[in-house]
Amino acid sequence: MSKQPILVFDFDGVIVDGLIEYWSSSRKACLKLVGDEKYEKQLPLRAPDAFQKVRPWVKNGWEMVLLAAELLRTDSPIKHPAQFSNEYQNNCYKALKFWGWHPEQLQIALDNVRKQAIHANKEKWLESHHPFSGVVKRIQQLNNEKIEWAVLTTKSTEFTSQLLSYYKLSPTLLYGYERGSKPEVLLQISKEYLIQGFIEDRRATLETVLNTPSISWIPCYLATWGYLKDTDDQDLPIGIQLLKPKDFMYPVADWP
Numbered sequence: 001m002s003k004q005p006i007l008v009f010d011f012d013g014v015i016v017d018g019l020i021e022y023w024s025s026s027r028k029a030c031l032k033l034v035g036d037e038k039y040e041k042q043l044p045l046r047a048p049d050a051f052q053k054v055r056p057w058v059k060n061g062w063e064m065v066l067l068a069a070e071l072l073r074t075d076s077p078i079k080h081p082a083q084f085s086n087e088y089q090n091n092c093y094k095a096l097k098f099w100g101w102h103p104e105q106l107q108i109a110l111d112n113v114r115k116q117a118i119h120a121n122k123e124k125w126l127e128s129h130h131p132f133s134g135v136v137k138r139i140q141q142l143n144n145e146k147i148e149w150a151v152l153t154t155k156s157t158e159f160t161s162q163l164l165s166y167y168k169l170s171p172t173l174l175y176g177y178e179r180g181s182k183p184e185v186l187l188q189i190s191k192e193y194l195i196q197g198f199i200e201d202r203r204a205t206l207e208t209v210l211n212t213p214s215i216s217w218i219p220c221y222l223a224t225w226g227y228l229k230d231t232d233d234q235d236l237p238i239g240i241q242l243l244k245p246k247d248f249m250y251p252v253a254d255w256p
């Protein structure tokens with residue numbers, strides 16, 4: 001029996017713009033971790049410029065808690081976002097060492113802040129995310145093309161699922177960070193489905209897919225409406241196509 005076709009979507013930066021919520025939750029999680037009220041005034045309620053500039057480099061949610069903490073530190077390299085991004089991983093590693101933190105505790109702190117926000121006012125939390133215009137509608141139309149779709153995200157399954165149901169979206173499959181790395185999950189999905197495309201706004205993740213022999217055949221699409229670095233849309237390797245909003249509106253068979 002032939003495999004059912006499926007499209008796999010990243011969530012943050014493809015379906016939803018969660019930057020405002022990410023900042024607000026990361027800020028709160030960071031303040032909990034540093035545990036000193038005097039810091040509160042040092043972190044603005046609105047997402048600072050440096051945070052927004054570094055966002056395209058972020059791979060995992062917990063990194064944003066770390067970025068918030070770095071904004072507290074007067075001599076942190078994040079004061080120069082371009083330089084910070086140039087050596088993003090190394091700077092994150094050094095920042096973890098400076099604060100004496102582990103990624104797991106940052107992720108737990110972030111998830112706890114979200115749990116509390118949902119408990120306090122679920123509607124308000126849901127509304128702090130902004131779905132990209134037209135994307136929700138377009139995904140709902142996939143049914144007419146007899147294409148199933150999945151969500152693969154580094155957010156937790158629980159929070160993603162709440163947002164998806166709020167937008168009346170019900171993917172066949174949903175994998176949060178708990179299920180392992182994106183390449184691992186893609187390989188797993190490909191055993192049961194024919195992956196027609198993986199739509200993601202983080203070019204480095206698509207390049208990893210391309211460089212992983214067992215899944216390198218998956219058609220990769222870089223969503224231009226997400227958190228892209230300035231040069232991300234240039235000199236793309238064969239195997240990664242740019243997906244502009246207007247392409248995305250076409251039937252999948254007509255995508256680049």
Ligand SMILES: [Mg+2]
Nearest residue numbers: 010012013201
């Ligand atoms: Mg993304």
